[in-house]
Amino acid sequence: MTSKKRLTLYFYQNLGKLFYAMAAADKKVHNTEINILKELVKAKWLDLDPTNDVFDTDAAYQIEIVFDWLNKEELLNAESCFNDFLNYKREQSHLFTDEVKALILKTASDIAHAFAGINKSELILLAKLDIELKKV
Numbered sequence: 447m448t449s450k451k452r453l454t455l456y457f458y459q460n461l462g463k464l465f466y467a468m469a470a471a472d473k474k475v476h477n478t479e480i481n482i483l484k485e486l487v488k489a490k491w492l493d494l495d496p497t498n499d500v501f502d503t504d505a506a507y508q509i510e511i512v513f514d515w516l517n518k519e520e521l522l523n524a525e526s527c528f529n530d531f532l533n534y535k536r537e538q539s540h541l542f543t544d545e546v547k548a549l550i551l552k553t554a555s556d557i558a559h560a561f562a563g564i565n566k567s568e569l570i571l572l573a574k575l576d577i578e579l580k581k582v
Contacts, residue, residue, distance in 0.1 A: 453495040457541055458505050460534040461491075461550065462512025464575070467528035468557045471568045475517050476561040484510060486553050494549065528571060532578055539582070547579040 469479040491506035499505050516522055535542060554575055558568035
Protein backbone atom coordinates (compact mmCIF):
# COMPACT_ATOMS: atom_id res chain seq x y z
CA MET A 447 0.00 0.00 0.00
CA THR A 448 1.34 3.43 -0.89
CA SER A 449 0.40 6.48 1.05
CA LYS A 450 0.02 9.79 -0.69
CA LYS A 451 1.90 12.68 0.88
CA ARG A 452 -0.32 15.61 1.76
CA LEU A 453 1.00 18.98 0.82
CA THR A 454 0.90 21.90 3.23
CA LEU A 455 -0.15 25.53 3.11
CA TYR A 456 3.51 26.44 3.42
CA PHE A 457 4.26 24.34 0.32
CA TYR A 458 1.73 26.29 -1.74
CA GLN A 459 2.90 29.61 -0.29
CA ASN A 460 6.43 28.85 -1.42
CA LEU A 461 5.15 28.04 -4.88
CA GLY A 462 3.54 31.48 -4.87
CA LYS A 463 7.00 32.92 -4.19
CA LEU A 464 8.57 30.86 -6.96
CA PHE A 465 5.99 31.84 -9.55
CA TYR A 466 6.21 35.48 -8.49
CA ALA A 467 9.99 35.27 -8.96
CA MET A 468 9.46 33.96 -12.47
CA ALA A 469 7.02 36.73 -13.36
CA ALA A 470 9.13 39.44 -11.70
CA ALA A 471 12.45 38.27 -13.14
CA ASP A 472 12.37 41.12 -15.66
CA LYS A 473 11.45 43.65 -12.92
CA LYS A 474 7.81 43.94 -14.10
CA VAL A 475 4.85 41.61 -13.56
CA HIS A 476 2.51 41.71 -16.55
CA ASN A 477 -1.22 41.00 -16.52
CA THR A 478 -0.74 38.12 -18.95
CA GLU A 479 1.59 36.43 -16.44
CA ILE A 480 -0.96 36.88 -13.67
CA ASN A 481 -3.74 35.49 -15.87
CA ILE A 482 -1.69 32.44 -16.85
CA LEU A 483 -0.92 31.72 -13.21
CA LYS A 484 -4.59 31.93 -12.22
CA GLU A 485 -5.62 29.67 -15.12
CA LEU A 486 -3.02 27.06 -14.20
CA VAL A 487 -3.94 27.11 -10.51
CA LYS A 488 -7.56 26.36 -11.43
CA ALA A 489 -6.77 23.87 -14.19
CA LYS A 490 -3.85 21.95 -12.65
CA TRP A 491 -3.06 22.79 -9.02
CA LEU A 492 -6.50 22.50 -7.42
CA ASP A 493 -6.76 18.80 -8.23
CA LEU A 494 -3.26 17.93 -7.07
CA ASP A 495 -3.99 17.48 -3.38
CA PRO A 496 -7.00 17.61 -1.02
CA THR A 497 -5.39 19.98 1.50
CA ASN A 498 -7.56 22.93 2.60
CA ASP A 499 -6.79 26.06 4.57
CA VAL A 500 -8.49 27.20 7.80
CA PHE A 501 -11.38 28.62 5.75
CA ASP A 502 -11.94 25.22 4.08
CA THR A 503 -10.70 26.61 0.77
CA ASP A 504 -8.38 24.56 -1.41
CA ALA A 505 -4.84 25.23 -0.23
CA ALA A 506 -3.63 25.62 -3.82
CA TYR A 507 -5.19 29.08 -3.82
CA GLN A 508 -2.32 30.04 -1.50
CA ILE A 509 -0.22 30.19 -4.69
CA GLU A 510 -2.37 33.06 -6.00
CA ILE A 511 -2.72 34.75 -2.61
CA VAL A 512 1.04 34.92 -2.02
CA PHE A 513 1.77 35.87 -5.63
CA ASP A 514 -0.79 38.71 -5.51
CA TRP A 515 0.46 39.92 -2.14
CA LEU A 516 4.08 39.99 -3.29
CA ASN A 517 3.09 41.76 -6.48
CA LYS A 518 1.07 44.39 -4.63
CA GLU A 519 3.47 45.02 -1.77
CA GLU A 520 6.74 44.68 -3.72
CA LEU A 521 8.53 43.73 -0.50
CA LEU A 522 10.69 40.98 -1.92
CA ASN A 523 12.54 40.89 -5.19
CA ALA A 524 12.55 37.98 -7.60
CA GLU A 525 15.91 36.68 -6.42
CA SER A 526 14.85 36.62 -2.75
CA CYS A 527 11.63 34.81 -3.58
CA PHE A 528 13.45 32.28 -5.76
CA ASN A 529 16.02 31.61 -3.04
CA ASP A 530 13.27 31.21 -0.42
CA PHE A 531 11.67 28.58 -2.63
CA LEU A 532 14.98 26.76 -3.15
CA ASN A 533 15.62 26.67 0.60
CA TYR A 534 12.14 25.29 1.21
CA LYS A 535 12.55 22.68 -1.52
CA ARG A 536 15.82 21.50 0.00
CA GLU A 537 14.27 21.25 3.47
CA GLN A 538 11.12 19.48 2.28
CA SER A 539 12.40 17.49 -0.68
CA HIS A 540 10.08 14.57 0.17
CA LEU A 541 7.10 16.64 -1.03
CA PHE A 542 8.55 17.07 -4.51
CA THR A 543 7.37 14.01 -6.41
CA ASP A 544 7.98 13.64 -10.13
CA GLU A 545 4.39 14.79 -10.76
CA VAL A 546 4.85 17.91 -8.63
CA LYS A 547 8.22 18.73 -10.21
CA ALA A 548 6.77 18.44 -13.71
CA LEU A 549 3.84 20.69 -12.79
CA ILE A 550 6.16 23.26 -11.23
CA LEU A 551 8.31 23.40 -14.36
CA LYS A 552 5.25 23.62 -16.62
CA THR A 553 3.76 26.46 -14.58
CA ALA A 554 7.04 28.37 -14.37
CA SER A 555 7.66 27.94 -18.09
CA ASP A 556 4.15 29.06 -19.02
CA ILE A 557 4.54 32.18 -16.87
CA ALA A 558 7.91 32.94 -18.45
CA HIS A 559 6.47 32.60 -21.97
CA ALA A 560 3.27 34.53 -21.20
CA PHE A 561 4.51 38.01 -22.07
CA ALA A 562 6.48 38.49 -25.31
CA GLY A 563 8.20 35.13 -25.06
CA ILE A 564 10.99 34.27 -22.69
CA ASN A 565 13.75 36.72 -21.85
CA LYS A 566 17.27 36.15 -20.56
CA SER A 567 16.47 36.62 -16.85
CA GLU A 568 13.52 34.22 -17.08
CA LEU A 569 15.61 31.70 -19.01
CA ILE A 570 18.28 31.76 -16.32
CA LEU A 571 15.70 31.22 -13.56
CA LEU A 572 14.09 28.36 -15.48
CA ALA A 573 17.48 26.70 -15.97
CA LYS A 574 18.31 27.04 -12.25
CA LEU A 575 14.89 25.67 -11.33
CA ASP A 576 15.26 22.73 -13.70
CA ILE A 577 18.67 21.88 -12.24
CA GLU A 578 17.37 22.13 -8.66
CA LEU A 579 14.32 19.97 -9.35
CA LYS A 580 16.51 17.23 -10.87
CA LYS A 581 18.45 16.91 -7.61
CA VAL A 582 17.37 14.14 -5.28
